[in-house]
Amino acid sequence: MITNEIISILESKIQFIERGDKAIYLVGPIELPVNLDGETVVFKWYCWLLCSEVTIDTNRIIEKLSSSNLAEMQQSSVLVYGDFEQADEALIRMHSICHTGDIFGSKRCDCGYQLKHSMKIIVEHGAGALFYLANHEGRGIGLFSKAMAYILQENGLDTVEANLQLGFKDDARNYDDAIRVLKTLRTKPVSLITNNPKKIDALKNAGLNVSERMPIWGDVSEFNQKYLKTKVERAGHLVEMAQDEQPL
Numbered sequence: 001m002i003t004n005e006i007i008s009i010l011e012s013k014i015q016f017i018e019r020g021d022k023a024i025y026l027v028g029p030i031e032l033p034v035n036l037d038g039e040t041v042v043f044k045w046y047c048w049l050l051c052s053e054v055t056i057d058t059n060r061i062i063e064k065l066s067s068s069n070l071a072e073m074q075q076s077s078v079l080v081y082g083d084f085e086q087a088d089e090a091l092i093r094m095h096s097i098c099h100t101g102d103i104f105g106s107k108r109c110d111c112g113y114q115l116k117h118s119m120k121i122i123v124e125h126g127a128g129a130l131f132y133l134a135n136h137e138g139r140g141i142g143l144f145s146k147a148m149a150y151i152l153q154e155n156g157l158d159t160v161e162a163n164l165q166l167g168f169k170d171d172a173r174n175y176d177d178a179i180r181v182l183k184t185l186r187t188k189p190v191s192l193i194t195n196n197p198k199k200i201d202a203l204k205n206a207g208l209n210v211s212e213r214m215p216i217w218g219d220v221s222e223f224n225q226k227y228l229k230t231k232v233e234r235a236g237h238l239v240e241m242a243q244d245e246q247p248l
């Protein structure tokens with residue numbers, strides 16, 4: 001039995017977002033001090049959950065948590081910085097989860113670098129949000145399939161070919177829920193940190209108000225050169241070098 005006191009504490013921090021016959025529950029903001037290159041930066045953190053049961057009864061949502069086995073599933077979240085709702089300009093990064101790159105610091109891709117670098121750019125800019133999309137592992141194929149794709153890559157296939165050979169679409173990522181969350185947090189236009197024009201198209205098609213694009217390259221090494229080349233040649237990524245960034 002959940003007490004009224006517990007419900008009243010949580011109720012003010014839960015937002016209900018309609019999504020067809022489902023609902024997204026957005027919880028936050030939660031203060032999150034982060035160590036960014038030795039400096040403590042305070043972000044506002046939100047996490048969301050997509051539920052097939054649509055209810056605005058907070059008690060009902062909380063009651064279901066302990067039996068929902070959420071640790072077996074992935075939940076996405078967003079780190080918000082500055083006056084995200086009102087600032088005239090805000091930077092957005094839609095970051096796809098990368099277990100090997102973000103957590104282990106793998107140099108087979110540039111995800112870990114992009115994650116940290118995006119956070120820094122957002123803080124320098126003054127306002128923005130980093131969406132960490134938990135169902136996007138391996139461009140949406142999942143961690144186990146990504147391990148198989150890596151084996152195929154070690155045997156000469158490129159990133160795109162490997163995913164196709166395993167029966168996946170090259171890019172199976174979906175941004176709908178993240179955009180709904182973004183629209184709840186901010187309605188003004190945003191600038192997107194990405195090299196991927198398809199991502200901009202996908203976000204615009206899903207109704208996002210994108211005004212500009214900011215490129216992000218870096219951390220090029222012998223280990224990810226082929227991966228980055230494939231992004232440009234096969235997946236249509238745009239190469240634009242900032243002065244301090246290395247060529248491919």
Ligand SMILES: [Zn+2]
Nearest residue numbers: 098101109111
């Ligand atoms: Zn990666």
